Amino acid sequence: MAEHTEAHSDSRLPAWLSWVGVVAVIAIVLTTLGLLGGRALPDRVGPPVEEVAVEHAVLTEGRIALTVRNTGPDPVTIAQVFVNDAYVDVRGGEEAIGRMRSATLDLDYPWQDGQPYLISMLTSTGLVIEHEIPVAVTTPRPGASFYGLMALLGIYVGVIPVLLGMLLLPVLRRSGFGALRLLLALTVGLLAFLAVDGTMEGWELAQEADGAFGGAQLVVFGAVAAFLALTAVDRFLRGRREQGEPGTGPRLALMIAIGIGLHNLGEGLAIGSAYAVGELALGAFLVLGFAVHNTTEGVAIVAPLVRQRASIPTLLLLGLIAGAPAIIGAVVGASVNNAELSALLLGIGVGAIAQVIVQIAPALRADGRDRADATVLGGVIAGILVMYVTGLLVSA
Incomplete structure (x- = not known):
């Protein structure tokens, strides 16, 4: 009986070969249907559809x-x-x-x-x-000075503000456990505002896009793809933690930095695109507004590190992960100026931030409680309010 079972299993085709066969049959049928099926149908009645x-x-x-x-x-x-x-x-x-x-x-x-x-x-x-x-202006020609200007703008609105916000880490370390929960709740509020703001910008750009490769679908696709990708990254980092790598604090700080970095990529793209079509006036007030607005992102990154040690190179790396994508976004946005690409990247930022919020949420619960208390709710509201008020300084 055992010999019969073993012989039967050996006679089976490998699983991958079965998959290849099924996929090949489906591809052949669909190709045949596409080539021959249309000939059996009558021509469309009416004028051509031109878009x-x-x-x-x-x-x-x-x-x-x-x-x-x-x-x-x-x-x-x-x-x-x-x-x-x-x-x-x-x-x-x-x-x-x-x-x-x-x-x-x-x-x-x-x-x-x-x-x-x-x-x-x-x-x-x-x-x-x-x-x-809407406003006719000479399209900037790509060159060293042009790319240098966009890179400098990305540094001003992305890298420097994030690093400035991270300087508050020594002050935050003097706080107690309750203050830490309040700080994490503030972080959730900051990120929630960024997610909503990115979604609204993405929908607006999706309406401007003429739909060659999709409009609102790109925002949704980018958000879902980023959420799943960051989930996979989190699972990978959790696996390394079990093997003796850094614990929850550094992992969560890295996730926040990645999420904010993807958001700043879309934000930089929007800034570069606005500059290329003459809808953005560069000036000290604009730079200051973005700097104040994005400094709060640095606070969000260091919040999980209040109770753990982190070296200066690690902090600098986290700041670059969060802020440097604004440089790439500004350069690409001013060069390409494509509403569909902007909508996709903004959607990616939204999905990344949503995943980070999911990561932070369990740390907001007090011991013995399943629901958020007044401290957490107040921190979330305060975070949203801070982002709203600092966002008023941005005139872009």
């Missing part, structure tokens, strides 16, 4: 270049282009633009700095597709 999204606008002296993408099911041909109801000469778009393909329309138009413009694209079927430029 065009403007992905990027580059303004140079006397010219406007639009990168457009066909997001509809049918080819689109741009027949004429008008700027503020005035016909303009255009190069590009003469050939039909296939589904999900892009083309560049080069408009010969003497635009004036600081003026709004409405661009109307007339397709070959008579459909009018409009794109608005």
